[in-house]
Amino acid sequence: MKNIIVFSIALNGYQWRYKTLLNSHKRYAQQHGYRYIAVTQPAISLLGEEVAWLKVKLILEAMSADYDWLVFLDADTRVAVHTPPIHQIADTNKHLYACKGYSGRLNSGVLIIENTKSTYQLFSNIINGATRSIPEEDDVGWGENGHIIHYAKHCNFLAFIDKRWNNNHNPTLNDYIRHYSQGPLHNDFKPPFLHHCIERSYHYVLAAIKRIRRFTQTQNKRDKAHNTHQFYHQLNALTQKVIDHYPLFKQAPQTKHRHT
Numbered sequence: 001m002k003n004i005i006v007f008s009i010a011l012n013g014y015q016w017r018y019k020t021l022l023n024s025h026k027r028y029a030q031q032h033g034y035r036y037i038a039v040t041q042p043a044i045s046l047l048g049e050e051v052a053w054l055k056v057k058l059i060l061e062a063m064s065a066d067y068d069w070l071v072f073l074d075a076d077t078r079v080a081v082h083t084p085p086i087h088q089i090a091d092t093n094k095h096l097y098a099c100k101g102y103s104g105r106l107n108s109g110v111l112i113i114e115n116t117k118s119t120y121q122l123f124s125n126i127i128n129g130a131t132r133s134i135p136e137e138d139d140v141g142w143g144e145n146g147h148i149i150h151y152a153k154h155c156n157f158l159a160f161i162d163k164r165w166n167n168n169h170n171p172t173l174n175d176y177i178r179h180y181s182q183g184p185l186h187n188d189f190k191p192p193f194l195h196h197c198i199e200r201s202y203h204y205v206l207a208a209i210k211r212i213r214r215f216t217q218t219q220n221k222r223d224k225a226h227n228t229h230q231f232y233h234q235l236n237a238l239t240q241k242v243i244d245h246y247p248l249f250k251q252a253p254q255t256k257h258r259h260t
Contacts, residue, residue, distance in 0.1 A: 077166070102183050
């Protein structure tokens with residue numbers, strides 16, 4: 001486990017709302033000698049909530065860069081100082097580690113991934129199916145989580161690990177990673193007032209930009225093919241901007257290229 005990268009994504013004001021939580025991610029990575037990236041640039045993306053799909057694109061980029069292991073942490077997670085290194089959960093027969101959330105389904109807010117052909121293919125399938133419908137039982141309404149639930153549910157290399165690694169429902173649990181996602185713990189996190197104000201200003205700017213774009217666009221937004229093309233175009237452009245900002249996604253040190 002020499003080449004391990006931990007990364008988080010916080011755009012559209014969330015880099016301010018969750019600034020203290022991102023610091024806990026960085027501390028954890030430094031504590032165990034992992035590389036860490038907090039993706040906070042470019043500051044604004046017009047993908048809005050669907051910027052969550054950037055997670056999948058960057059997982060694939062980090063795999064192509066030949067990191068041996070990847071740890072993705074949602075920006076709204078706090079990593080405790082006593083969180084163990086990831087080798088303590090590694091199983092030779094498993095390559096993807098996640099927890100079930102309060103809904104009883106996989107929660108993609110914390111993903112621990114070994115870089116293998118199987119995991120690379122899984123996340124390739126997920127991104128390729130991003131605009132396809134999935135069964136209602138897997139759907140969460142927006143973002144990538146439902147597609148990860150759907151495509152991973154029959155993977156024999158998926159391991160559900162102790163909920164202490166992604167606790168989004170139990171306030172009394174002595175957890176490793178507490179997740180303030182929509183649900184029982186959401187209101188337990190309060191950002192500093194200044195950070196909250198800056199975050200809200202981002203949302204107002206983003207809303208204004210989107211309104212202007214709606215007035216100037218002439219394409220038929222009901223055209224499914226157009227919407228699919230536009231989504232992938234925006235996501236790919238955003239991914240490239242992130243890679244330009246964060247060279248660690250380009251190539252892990254001292255490894256041989258694995259995916260061709």
